[in-house]
Amino acid sequence: MPLTESNLDELLDGLKFDEKGLLGAIVVDAATDKPLMFAFLNREALRLTIETGKMHYWSRSRSKLWLKGETSGHTQDVREVRVDCDGDALLFKVDQSGGACHTGFYSCFYRKLGTGGWVEEGVERVFDPDKVYK
């Protein structure tokens, strides 16, 4: 994306990263707007995402920066970036390769609330996680 380096610094300075230096990000399918996943970015992850056009995140559990798809090959190409009114949440519209979820589903939100609890409904795995994450 054609932001200059100084434009990008200014943009990053204008966002409200939380006390851990993170921003929440909604990631949706660019073609359908269907939510794929929710994750966190720190400043460096956002810089890399904007510079490369591929989603990068900060893993809270592993305390490390990661390129989505670095293990699975299921990368996310960024088509649009949006920010919310408060500057503390981001929205990315992406072209998802393979599936977004490590369980093999296209979206991480494959369970909906039914009368007795969470149920999987009308969804099939798009890949076999045992084959993708060896």
Place this chain on the structure above:
Amino acid sequence: MPLTESNLDELLDGLKFDEKGLLGAIVVDAATDKPLMFAFLNREALRLTIETGKMHYWSRSRSKLWLKGETSGHTQDVREVRVDCDGDALLFKVDQSGGACHTGFYSCFYRKLGTGGWVEEGVERVFDPDKVYK
């Protein structure tokens, strides 16, 4: 929504609230899947949301529980609740009354990244915030 009290307790116990007792929530328009806002819920906000069918949140800045629309009248009626693979993020599909954003826009994500920074594009306010928040 027809969950029994014990079902609801079990459901809440199965979620991974963070160290502050919060879960992130993506809120989208039930008809179009377009993202409206991102916010946090604690256990009580989620219980009230499921019991009443109206979105309740935890405000991090005001440290209080709030019913969305309690001031503006712009409530959100829940049509579907989803959870992500890790149980640490929620997705709500809602019917939005008025607009979701306190600035008067239908969605909080009214700015997109352009070549020089954030730009408002093709969006009009659906209400006048000066008249709604007196």
